[in-house]
Amino acid sequence: MSMDTGWLADNWAQVRLRVDAACREADRDPAEVGILPVSKTFGPDLIRAGVALGMRRFGENKVQEIRDKSAPLADCGIDWVMIGHLQTNKARDVARLASEVQSLDRLELAEALDRRLQHEGRAIDVLVQVKTSSEPSKYGLPPEQLPGFLNVLRGYDTLRVRGLMTLAIHSSEPAEVRACFRLLRELRDRAVAQGHDLTELSMGMSGDFPLAIAEGATEVRIGTAIFGSRPYPDSHYWPEPPLKA
Numbered sequence: 001m002s003m004d005t006g007w008l009a010d011n012w013a014q015v016r017l018r019v020d021a022a023c024r025e026a027d028r029d030p031a032e033v034g035i036l037p038v039s040k041t042f043g044p045d046l047i048r049a050g051v052a053l054g055m056r057r058f059g060e061n062k063v064q065e066i067r068d069k070s071a072p073l074a075d076c077g078i079d080w081v082m083i084g085h086l087q088t089n090k091a092r093d094v095a096r097l098a099s100e101v102q103s104l105d106r107l108e109l110a111e112a113l114d115r116r117l118q119h120e121g122r123a124i125d126v127l128v129q130v131k132t133s134s135e136p137s138k139y140g141l142p143p144e145q146l147p148g149f150l151n152v153l154r155g156y157d158t159l160r161v162r163g164l165m166t167l168a169i170h171s172s173e174p175a176e177v178r179a180c181f182r183l184l185r186e187l188r189d190r191a192v193a194q195g196h197d198l199t200e201l202s203m204g205m206s207g208d209f210p211l212a213i214a215e216g217a218t219e220v221r222i223g224t225a226i227f228g229s230r231p232y233p234d235s236h237y238w239p240e241p242p243l244k245a
């Protein structure tokens, strides 16, 4: 099956240009800011087209989707990055299939992942997801619990803690969004001052990444601006048929 994916190449190039422009605006080196393509709800053919354009890591927010997509894409050498809320009982599949988890937000999950990773004989990169806004729907560790949590994580050899991740408040007020990103950077800087080796700040999405870059993002997670809009964000993912509206 062949797809016309010229539009994908255009989007990918455009996003890189916009990230580079945001870096210049913030007096930062564009080489410091990576782009994580977020492929949730999109199927293997489109992801394969992304691989052909040089994408190698893909962000997904459901373990089931990583399972469904990793098999037909096994030849692509993809690194799957879990960015969504993770139930403890899914730790086994994540330990088998993911190269990184950015949504580590509680001790119970760290324990479950560690146990499964030991069983698999592997280690993965993790980011601690921090709740930087007061929106009730957002997952993440409360900021005041971060220092203690990072100290506990030192005890898990299978979890290489690389940095922090957050979702900003959904707001049309840039100052409110930016405050979330700033808080994450300050938390990282404080942790570094306390001796933790944290570099990564995964923050910013299609709608707010320039603000995140201005506040120090080292990785932006981009779905819509690369792959297009997701018509059924909550109820549908490949390969289920779309629900009729």
Ligand SMILES: *Cc1c(COP(=O)(O)O)cnc(C)c1O
Pocket: 038, 040, 061, 083, 084, 167, 204, 205, 206, 207, 221, 222, 223, 224, 225
């Ligand atoms: C979907 C998602 C993104 C990407 O969102 P877009 O607005 O489509 O760029 C980033 N981070 C997380 C955690 C997501 O679930």
